Amino acid sequence: MVNNTFLWGGASAANQIEGAYVTDGRGLSNIDLLPHGEDRLAIAQGRMPYNQAKADAFYPSHESIDFYHHYEEDIALMAELGVNAYRFSISWSRIFPTGLEDTPNEAGLAFYDRVIDLLLENGIEPIVTICHFDVPKGLMDAFESWKNRQMIAMYEKYAVTLFERYKGKVKYWISFNEINMILHKPFTGAGLQIDEATENRQQVIYQAAHYEMVASALATKRLRAIDPDAQLGSMLAAGDYYPYSANPEDVLVAQRANQENFFFLDVQSRGAYPRWVLKDFERQGIQIDMTEEDLALLAENTCDFISFSYYASRTSKADTSGVDTNTGNAAGGVVNPYLKRSEWGWMIDPTGLRIVMNTIWDRYQKPLMLVENGLGAKDTVTEDGKIHDDYRISYLEAHLDMMKRAMEEDGIPLIGYTMWSIIDLVSSSSGEMSKRYGLIYVDRNDAGQGSLKRLKKDSFAWFKDYISK
Numbered sequence: 001m002v003n004n005t006f007l008w009g010g011a012s013a014a015n016q017i018e019g020a021y022v023t024d025g026r027g028l029s030n031i032d033l034l035p036h037g038e039d040r041l042a043i044a045q046g047r048m049p050y051n052q053a054k055a056d057a058f059y060p061s062h063e064s065i066d067f068y069h070h071y072e073e074d075i076a077l078m079a080e081l082g083v084n085a086y087r088f089s090i091s092w093s094r095i096f097p098t099g100l101e102d103t104p105n106e107a108g109l110a111f112y113d114r115v116i117d118l119l120l121e122n123g124i125e126p127i128v129t130i131c132h133f134d135v136p137k138g139l140m141d142a143f144e145s146w147k148n149r150q151m152i153a154m155y156e157k158y159a160v161t162l163f164e165r166y167k168g169k170v171k172y173w174i175s176f177n178e179i180n181m182i183l184h185k186p187f188t189g190a191g192l193q194i195d196e197a198t199e200n201r202q203q204v205i206y207q208a209a210h211y212e213m214v215a216s217a218l219a220t221k222r223l224r225a226i227d228p229d230a231q232l233g234s235m236l237a238a239g240d241y242y243p244y245s246a247n248p249e250d251v252l253v254a255q256r257a258n259q260e261n262f263f264f265l266d267v268q269s270r271g272a273y274p275r276w277v278l279k280d281f282e283r284q285g286i287q288i289d290m291t292e293e294d295l296a297l298l299a300e301n302t303c304d305f306i307s308f309s310y311y312a313s314r315t316s317k318a319d320t321s322g323v324d325t326n327t328g329n330a331a332g333g334v335v336n337p338y339l340k341r342s343e344w345g346w347m348i349d350p351t352g353l354r355i356v357m358n359t360i361w362d363r364y365q366k367p368l369m370l371v372e373n374g375l376g377a378k379d380t381v382t383e384d385g386k387i388h389d390d391y392r393i394s395y396l397e398a399h400l401d402m403m404k405r406a407m408e409e410d411g412i413p414l415i416g417y418t419m420w421s422i423i424d425l426v427s428s429s430s431g432e433m434s435k436r437y438g439l440i441y442v443d444r445n446d447a448g449q450g451s452l453k454r455l456k457k458d459s460f461a462w463f464k465d466y467i468s469k
């Protein structure tokens with residue numbers, strides 16, 4: 001099934017690996033303002049201003065795993081692993097430190113030149129996310145981030161800079177990581193802070209989402225002119241919502257939850273707003289600044305491929321009283337009694353991967369790329385420096401088996417799989433290092449202490465063998 005053009009790789013995000021947060025002219029971004037600890041969730045949800053975090057808060061993105069200074073060693077490990085693709089993101093504020101500059105920061109671009117060239121030398125295809133939960137603080141200060149239409153031009157300038165610089169080198173671009181995360185964590189997803197005393201939360205979120213989708217369509221248009229051989233994909237945090245039971249009320253809430261989740265792909269892949277959303281806006285009094293020109297851009301510049309993350313399915317129930325709703329996942333829903341859960345409470349559902357691949361293909365008929373899938377778990381290093389992560393191997397094996405069945409038995413055209421996260425990094429939701437996803441262990445703890453030494457886990461050898469067959 002998996003032929004030699006299939007992209008096998010790993011994935012990461014600048015704000016979770018690079019560190020070096022003010023090195024070589026980099027400016028601050030929203031995630032640099034997101035502390036580890038109890039305030040993290042409220043700030044991520046845009047409910048608490050970031051500047052109200054505790055004075056002694058620890059900010060894990062500032063150093064992360066210091067990929068900025070370890071990229072050579074890390075790419076050598078990827079080459080040893082045998083992958084032919086690596087999905088990573090570019091830090092917007094490394095290229096435009098405040099976002100407002102007319103010319104880019106050459107030192108920031110030079111870093112990505114080195115990374116991309118080294119990947120290519122090693123036969124590793126770069127898959128680049130333009131914006132992975134990353135907004136320069138300067139744009140938050142000037143425009144309140146994606147609340148303002150001017151962000152479209154700021155994003156266009158940034159994206160065009162990347163397209164011109166990496167023309168002929170980068171074939172796959174992703175405009176916004178998990179664009180639907182804006183619904184659940186608008187500060188993480190889009191740098192939004194929402195004052196619910198004066199603002200309608202849904203209005204703010206859907207307006208910002210509209211500007212992001214227009215920016216993505218505009219970037220697609222610009223990419224087609226600059227580098228016609230390259231492709232631009234949308235990216236969704238995927239996972240079907242199952243009805244908790246056959247009760248039609250449960251089926252209806254699950255259907256609506258799926259529609260909300262797929263809203264972004266509907267616009268980015270089909271090129272138009274779905275009717276239910278427009279009706280919903282009417283009912284809620286939401287008025288979106290949406291011009292004829294925006295609608296034409298969306299219609300004419302749909303995505304080339306659909307990328308998605310898959311960690312877990314979700315379950316919806318109309319009446320949630322007396323049911324466990326603590327799913328540990330931003331996407332909400334209720335606990336599915338048929339599934340096992342990770343140490344962080346996330347549902348483990350390999351079959352759900354086959355289901356969601358079919359759902360996405362049935363809806364859009366565009367090539368798919370699975371760009372995140374993995375297990376966050378605590379790892380223990382033995383005295384002789386080994387990490388026996390059989391739980392991670394079981395998770396990956398079960399999901400890859402379902403992925404293959406979706407390809408072979410259902411005919412789903414999947415062009416690549418980049419597991420999350422090849423190397424341990426800072427968790428987006430919790431800010432912890434101890435929620436580890438890597439095949440490669442990094443010696444660093446939740447308080448930011450450790451040698452940063454890299455160690456291969458048992459899953460490293462297992463994955464290398466698996467993808468070589």
Ligand code: BG6
Pocket residue numbers: 013016177178237309372376420426427428429430435
């Ligand atoms: C996705 C994000 O939501 O899931 C990643 O794109 C994130 O940035 C990953 O790290 C895993 O989630 P978490 O919260 O466990 O790090």
